[in-house]
Amino acid sequence: MAEVATITTPHVAGHKDMANAIRALSMDAVEKAKSGHPGMPMGMADVATVLFRQFLKFDAANPDWPDRDRFVLSAGHGSMLLYSLLHLTGYPGMERGEIENFRQLGSATAGHPEYGHAPGIETTTGPLGQGLANAVGMAIAERCLNARHGDAICNHYTYALVGDGCLMEGISHEAISLAGHLRLAKLIVLFDDNHISIDGPTNLSVSDNQLERFQASGWDTRSVDGHDPEAVAEAIATAQASSRPSLIACRTIIGYGAPNKQGQSSTHGSPLGADEIAGARDAIGWAHPPFVVPDDVLAAWREVGARGRQAFQAWSAEADRLDANVRASLGDPIDAGVAASITEAVATIKSTFAEEQPKLATRQSSQKVLEKLLPLVPGLIGGSADLTGSNGTKTADSKPITAEDFSGNYIHYGVREHGMAAAMNGLALHGGVVPYGGTFLIFTDYCRPSIRLSALMGQRVIYVMTHDSIGLGEDGPTHQPVEHLAALRAIPNLQVFRPADAIECAECWELALKSTDRPSVLALTRQGLPTLRADDAANKSANGAYILRQPEGARDVTLLATGSEVSIAVEAAALLAKEGIAAAVVSMPSWELFRAAPEAYRNDVLGPAPRIAVEAAVNTGWHEWIGDQGVFIGMAGFGASAPYQQLYEQFGITVGAIVDAARKSLHNA
Numbered sequence: 001m002a003e004v005a006t007i008t009t010p011h012v013a014g015h016k017d018m019a020n021a022i023r024a025l026s027m028d029a030v031e032k033a034k035s036g037h038p039g040m041p042m043g044m045a046d047v048a049t050v051l052f053r054q055f056l057k058f059d060a061a062n063p064d065w066p067d068r069d070r071f072v073l074s075a076g077h078g079s080m081l082l083y084s085l086l087h088l089t090g091y092p093g094m095e096r097g098e099i100e101n102f103r104q105l106g107s108a109t110a111g112h113p114e115y116g117h118a119p120g121i122e123t124t125t126g127p128l129g130q131g132l133a134n135a136v137g138m139a140i141a142e143r144c145l146n147a148r149h150g151d152a153i154c155n156h157y158t159y160a161l162v163g164d165g166c167l168m169e170g171i172s173h174e175a176i177s178l179a180g181h182l183r184l185a186k187l188i189v190l191f192d193d194n195h196i197s198i199d200g201p202t203n204l205s206v207s208d209n210q211l212e213r214f215q216a217s218g219w220d221t222r223s224v225d226g227h228d229p230e231a232v233a234e235a236i237a238t239a240q241a242s243s244r245p246s247l248i249a250c251r252t253i254i255g256y257g258a259p260n261k262q263g264q265s266s267t268h269g270s271p272l273g274a275d276e277i278a279g280a281r282d283a284i285g286w287a288h289p290p291f292v293v294p295d296d297v298l299a300a301w302r303e304v305g306a307r308g309r310q311a312f313q314a315w316s317a318e319a320d321r322l323d324a325n326v327r328a329s330l331g332d333p334i335d336a337g338v339a340a341s342i343t344e345a346v347a348t349i350k351s352t353f354a355e356e357q358p359k360l361a362t363r364q365s366s367q368k369v370l371e372k373l374l375p376l377v378p379g380l381i382g383g384s385a386d387l388t389g390s391n392g393t394k395t396a397d398s399k400p401i402t403a404e405d406f407s408g409n410y411i412h413y414g415v416r417e418h419g420m421a422a423a424m425n426g427l428a429l430h431g432g433v434v435p436y437g438g439t440f441l442i443f444t445d446y447c448r449p450s451i452r453l454s455a456l457m458g459q460r461v462i463y464v465m466t467h468d469s470i471g472l473g474e475d476g477p478t479h480q481p482v483e484h485l486a487a488l489r490a491i492p493n494l495q496v497f498r499p500a501d502a503i504e505c506a507e508c509w510e511l512a513l514k515s516t517d518r519p520s521v522l523a524l525t526r527q528g529l530p531t532l533r534a535d536d537a538a539n540k541s542a543n544g545a546y547i548l549r550q551p552e553g554a555r556d557v558t559l560l561a562t563g564s565e566v567s568i569a570v571e572a573a574a575l576l577a578k579e580g581i582a583a584a585v586v587s588m589p590s591w592e593l594f595r596a597a598p599e600a601y602r603n604d605v606l607g608p609a610p611r612i613a614v615e616a617a618v619n620t621g622w623h624e625w626i627g628d629q630g631v632f633i634g635m636a637g638f639g640a641s642a643p644y645q646q647l648y649e650q651f652g653i654t655v656g657a658i659v660d661a662a663r664k665s666l667h668n669a
């Protein structure tokens, strides 16, 4: 009998195995962590596999490649989808141990993707809708850098994966509306159209026609079976060729593969359980133990991870031809040279202010500072949520960014404060640009979820927030912030600046621009303020607080104030001096920086004398500086509609009130 030769050809993993690897890792990691969201990763595994395998321009070994496509997981609860992809494609910092330690202290695999925890996590997501709006900012940055440097240096797509939740959030409207208006053709949104959210089927709460909604905002849209790889691939290819931003609604089954639970909200946010996982292994044909990806499947994924290597190398060769500083600016446009020119320009404008002693609202001095800085920082991209004139965010060098021309540096965000703040996060995250944007301080409430994320991600985003108190006058209490400074100061890693005059305003701008790892809010006045300093040498705001007026001899009382109330305190100190009461005035443009100053310096500034704080806002937080015995002069409720001088009288934030309080504190001492 002739011998039969058996030839074994190595099994080459295909789409199904590769997608199943995502499913298995996701359900196993959630099971081990005893918490997490298996449904979305299992449902979107096919779509993500098609995207990464055939379209996404990236090189896992070079995750910081400035011209990589961006992949934003807006539906951040499905974090295991992203972690699986990063692990499988071979990103550094996402080894198997990280997957096994999903959601554990110190792992890169936090419950929701956190920027900075591992390469490849492009933004922090979890608060639904934010990622979509970040993606809009990234896509704007991409077009701006393309206009400046050309296709060889910047020409990439931004993909955002969103769920029903992202699209129900109000911020999605602002984001898609802005993207449609700017015709961000390289923005492609993959919608996990699974008809399920936490409470159950989405028809419990929503009946929007998402395709028509996006179309109405100027997008291209199509709907595909999200479990048909060819259909998904065709849709992405078509979207790439479109001259508009694209939505691809991918009809999927949440928890795909789980025999009893798929298609139900029970797969959304809980471990599937051992039996269901065993059943899912059978159903999808995955016989491997937890966290084990067979060599052929891993090899196929690693090939995907290296697919972009040549493109990366070609790009690097192009980038190396750029001037060294232009090359560096693709990451951070404020290098040592630009930083030095900022210092110099700020020094010059401060000495002009010191000499001319102008009476300017800080929103006006901010604009004057910007006039000098804008030409120096090529990546500075400004904007306003339809309050350009009021915010002073535009200068003679500002040029609008439009759908036809991205060579400008100014975004008319429209009345979309939340979308603006989230887009600014995306701009900053993209790299190569430094965003600033304005609205009224009161509307930080409308931006707050994104401001919080700027701080959490440590992004240099500059919020130019004007009309910062009852000092705005006649627009009344709906527009007068009272609790906002306190609310912003409560956000960790956020710098809140409230400059007292033009000189401090210039100093605060310098500090904000040079803070590479945190956002800043500049709280600026509508009303005119006197220039209080004649000295312009050091950046005194850098210490957060400093003695602005030092009386002769020992202090009897210390007046602490910020912004527009500093000049009131200065007047009061002058009157007190006539009575023989020695009052020091401390200006406190930034509590955060003052907190970080050396203790001896802080003690010296605050001094042992009784303290009186003055700020046209609520007292929350002030006791840190004035102690239990200190007096606070400010707001205890909402403002009112009237000329601002009358409001300061009405609410008792006056020179007279400070003088009285000082006398009393001496009496009590």
Ligand SMILES: Cc1ncc(C[n+]2csc(CCOP(=O)(O)OP(=O)(O)O)c2C)c(N)n1
Binding pocket: 039, 040, 075, 077, 078, 126, 127, 128, 162, 163, 164, 165, 166, 169, 192, 194, 196, 197, 198, 254, 268
């Ligand atoms: C702003 C915000 N609100 C609420 C939540 C809590 N949450 C997380 S996922 C989710 C439901 C999302 O549904 P969908 O996008 O359809 O996700 P799927 O169930 O398909 O995974 C909710 C309400 C959140 N993360 N962010």
